[in-house]
Amino acid sequence: MIPMVNLKGQYHAIKEEIDSALLAALEATQFILGPNVRAFEEEAAAYLGVKHAVGCASGTDALHLGLIAAGVKEGDEVITTPFTFIATAEAILYVGARPVFVDIDPRTFNIDPEQVAAAITEKTKAIIPVHLFGQPADMSALQALATQHDLKIVEDCAQSFGADIDGKQTGSIGEVGAFSFFPSKNLGCFGDGGLITTNDEKIAEHLRVLRNHGSWKQYHHSELGFNSRLDELQAVILRAKLKRIDQYNAGRRRVGHRYSAALADMGITPPHEDGIGKHVYHQYALLTDRRDDIMAALRAKEIGCAVYYPIPLHQQQVFAESCKGQTLPVTESVAARVMSLPIFPELADEQVDEILAVIRGVVLG
Numbered sequence: 383m384i385p386m387v388n389l390k391g392q393y394h395a396i397k398e399e400i401d402s403a404l405l406a407a408l409e410a411t412q413f414i415l416g417p418n419v420r421a422f423e424e425e426a427a428a429y430l431g432v433k434h435a436v437g438c439a440s441g442t443d444a445l446h447l448g449l450i451a452a453g454v455k456e457g458d459e460v461i462t463t464p465f466t467f468i469a470t471a472e473a474i475l476y477v478g479a480r481p482v483f484v485d486i487d488p489r490t491f492n493i494d495p496e497q498v499a500a501a502i503t504e505k506t507k508a509i510i511p512v513h514l515f516g517q518p519a520d521m522s523a524l525q526a527l528a529t530q531h532d533l534k535i536v537e538d539c540a541q542s543f544g545a546d547i548d549g550k551q552t553g554s555i556g557e558v559g560a561f562s563f564f565p566s567k568n569l570g571c572f573g574d575g576g577l578i579t580t581n582d583e584k585i586a587e588h589l590r591v592l593r594n595h596g597s598w599k600q601y602h603h604s605e606l607g608f609n610s611r612l613d614e615l616q617a618v619i620l621r622a623k624l625k626r627i628d629q630y631n632a633g634r635r636r637v638g639h640r641y642s643a644a645l646a647d648m649g650i651t652p653p654h655e656d657g658i659g660k661h662v663y664h665q666y667a668l669l670t671d672r673r674d675d676i677m678a679a680l681r682a683k684e685i686g687c688a689v690y691y692p693i694p695l696h697q698q699q700v701f702a703e704s705c706k707g708q709t710l711p712v713t714e715s716v717a718a719r720v721m722s723l724p725i726f727p728e729l730a731d732e733q734v735d736e737i738l739a740v741i742r743g744v745v746l747g
């Protein structure tokens with residue numbers, strides 16, 4: 383049996399450190415915006431190379447509050463990718479704006495800057511690129527568009543903690559970066575958690591008010607806010623794992639490269655590492671016309687596999703009206719052929735080889 387993710391291995395490797403730090407936090411009883419949240423925000427900002435990092439309750443909230451702080455309002459249009467998790471688009475709807483889905487690059491699965499350029503209107507206020515599966519989006523092309531048309535960029539970094547472009551971390555490039563610490567993410571906590579990054583002091587101040595009931599001082603509420611704070615106990619776990627994030631991502635890259643070296647000879651298209659930035663393999667997503675056969679063979683051997691994402695957002699029922707009749711051929715072709723293999727830092731080379739042997743049996747057998 384090989385699962386898609388194995389959270390136990392990572393916990394057990396640092397169990398003593400996490401358990402004792404958690405017990406200390408329980409004794410300290412500073413559960414809301416306590417010392418570990420503050421320390422984690424500083425440590426994460428230093429790692430990511432940003433001036434400010436503000437913890438919040440989830441990646442979805444990070445996108446939502448990030449859009450508000452970036453000034454996106456009712457009636458605005460926000461250009462994004464249809465090939466992502468639903469939360470990217472939910473956040474746009476939460477602020478009353480309209481998601482405009484444009485097609486993706488068939489090699490990187492990330493938003494295609496030329497398609498973005500063609501979709502810009504008078505109403506366009508922002509772009510949300512997603513660094514999908516851990517591969518950085520083409521930020522320099524998007525930044526050029528943002529500068530030319532006076533648009534904000536909110537980076538969806540839920541899958542890309544630790545990925546960089548020429549040494550610049552994802553989440554440090556746009557106006558705002560939004561991270562998720564959902565347990566299976568590259569940096570995951572033991573529940574829900576999120577982080578918003580920015581180099582703009584005003585945006586950071588606004589985010590701290592927004593996440594805490596619109597309050598800049600206890601019982602003084604300047605605007606409608608939210609209860610969206612990063613939990614103190616989750617911050618304890620994140621601090622322990624942040625110290626090891628480079629090691630975790632190196633483990634993911636080892637697995638990814640081992641898969642790719644073997645799959646290229648089997649008529650399967652491995653993920654494209656095109657030099658835009660460092661891929662941190664949140665998912666290992668390949669393209670194949672034999673998806674059903676390969677998945678059936680893997681399942682028969684109790685090996686995990688999954689399709690991220692089978693239904694692009696413009697074809698989701700929730701957008702049935704707003705996206706009626708829209709076709710995005712590259713996205714649709716990728717969604718029909720994409721599949722993901724197990725990947726996590728602790729996955730052993732022998733297990734990768736076992737998985738590859740099953741796939742080889744299908745495509746060459």
Ligand SMILES: *Cc1c(COP(=O)(O)O)cnc(C)c1O
Nearest residue numbers: 440441442467469470540562564
């Ligand atoms: C996980 C994820 C989110 C949402 O994060 P949560 O912490 O689960 O709210 C947003 N965008 C993408 C691309 C994700 O993968």
